[in-house]
Amino acid sequence: MEELPESHAWLSLDDSPSYGSLGQDQVPVINLNSPNVMKLVGYACKTWGVFQVTNHGVPVKLVEEMEGACRKLFTLPIQQKLQAARAPNGVSGYGVARISSFFPKLMWSEGFTIVGSPYEHARKLWPEGYSSFCDVIEEYKEEMNKLAQRLMSLILGSLGVTLDDVKWATLQGPSPALQLNSYPTCPDPDRAMGLAAHTDSTLLTILHQTNTSGLEAHKEGTGWVPIPPIRHALVVNVGDLLHILSNGLYTSVLHRAMVNRTQHRLSVAYLYGPPSNIQISPLPKLTDKVHPPLYRPVTWSEYLGAKAKHFNKALSSVRLCAPLTGFTNDHNGVQVG
Ligand SMILES: O=C(O)CCC(=O)C(=O)O
Numbered sequence: 001m002e003e004l005p006e007s008h009a010w011l012s013l014d015d016s017p018s019y020g021s022l023g024q025d026q027v028p029v030i031n032l033n034s035p036n037v038m039k040l041v042g043y044a045c046k047t048w049g050v051f052q053v054t055n056h057g058v059p060v061k062l063v064e065e066m067e068g069a070c071r072k073l074f075t076l077p078i079q080q081k082l083q084a085a086r087a088p089n090g091v092s093g094y095g096v097a098r099i100s101s102f103f104p105k106l107m108w109s110e111g112f113t114i115v116g117s118p119y120e121h122a123r124k125l126w127p128e129g130y131s132s133f134c135d136v137i138e139e140y141k142e143e144m145n146k147l148a149q150r151l152m153s154l155i156l157g158s159l160g161v162t163l164d165d166v167k168w169a170t171l172q173g174p175s176p177a178l179q180l181n182s183y184p185t186c187p188d189p190d191r192a193m194g195l196a197a198h199t200d201s202t203l204l205t206i207l208h209q210t211n212t213s214g215l216e217a218h219k220e221g222t223g224w225v226p227i228p229p230i231r232h233a234l235v236v237n238v239g240d241l242l243h244i245l246s247n248g249l250y251t252s253v254l255h256r257a258m259v260n261r262t263q264h265r266l267s268v269a270y271l272y273g274p275p276s277n278i279q280i281s282p283l284p285k286l287t288d289k290v291h292p293p294l295y296r297p298v299t300w301s302e303y304l305g306a307k308a309k310h311f312n313k314a315l316s317s318v319r320l321c322a323p324l325t326g327f328t329n330d331h332n333g334v335q336v337g
Pocket residue numbers: 179181195200207209214215255256257266267269
């Protein structure tokens with residue numbers, strides 16, 4: 001394709017993307033073997049809502065296999081990928097970004113969502129050879145779950161809370177989701193959008209990106225800041241449920257993915273949330289008379305329903321009251337798209 005179709009043109013030619021940071025304000029990179037790792041994680045969650053982790057313990061080979069599986073899927077012919085299309089009211093399968101319905105323009109990307117077993121959809125993509133794909137997915141989810149639990153215990157620790165205070169944090173969650181994203185090369189990347197600005201409806205998201213830039217985080221007072229790929233590092237996003245759990249102390253980060261002219265970019269997001277019967281509400285240890293709970297209790301699926309209806313205003317839809325002190329960022333003022 002030589003020209004960007006109007007259906008995918010988000011910006012006019014003279015709108016230039018705004019980068020707040022000229023290199024000084026960088027998303028933190030945290031070595032998980034650092035002696036003061038808990039403090040570093042807490043600071044990153046509070047000021048950015050996103051950070052990269054190194055020495056995370058997930059085998060490099062497995063991440064490479066996951067990337068290979070993802071590439072194998074997205075380079076299939078479109079007719080074959082459509083065999084595994086997401087059902088109209090379904091969650092799993094191949095299709096456009098699920099947030100597409102909130103925007104007048106189409107995004108320059110395709111996705112594959114896996115909730116529970118990937119078997120049904122993988123079988124449609126590769127009637128004979130689905131098992132190697134399924135095996136990598138299962139192994140990757142297991143490793144991600146271990147890392148997510150480790151990160152949760154660091155994050156809770158940084159809030160002065162122990163795993164004993166939050167019993168569900170060590171339970172096996174419901175089947176967490178994997179979101180595979182593909183951003184093909186684009187003839188006019190300055191006017192296109194790979195994945196529009198959003199926050200994740202998770203506790204945490206752990207993201208692997210291929211060696212191509214595109215991911216950006218929004219920071220209050222700074223603007224959009226690129227998150228450059230770092231070899232063997234993973235990106236960790238604070239999601240909306242962690243924002244609620246921390247009574248607004250930790251920010252769910254607004255992020256987006258941009259595209260480019262020459263390199264096909266891929267990403268794999270592990271979406272981690274609480275067990276399905278658990279109601280998430282501000283941790284009692286973090287609330288008092290001066291800091292009343294800012295949000296009402298919600299389960300993960302209830303919150304996903306609010307997100308599907310209100311998108312970037314979902315947090316305000318479960319908000320109880322305005323903070324008496326301080327500032328809580330729930331992105332109501334940020335223009336998306
Ligand atoms: O592709 C990326 O870097 C971002 C993906 C993302 O934000 C998501 O899947 O929720």
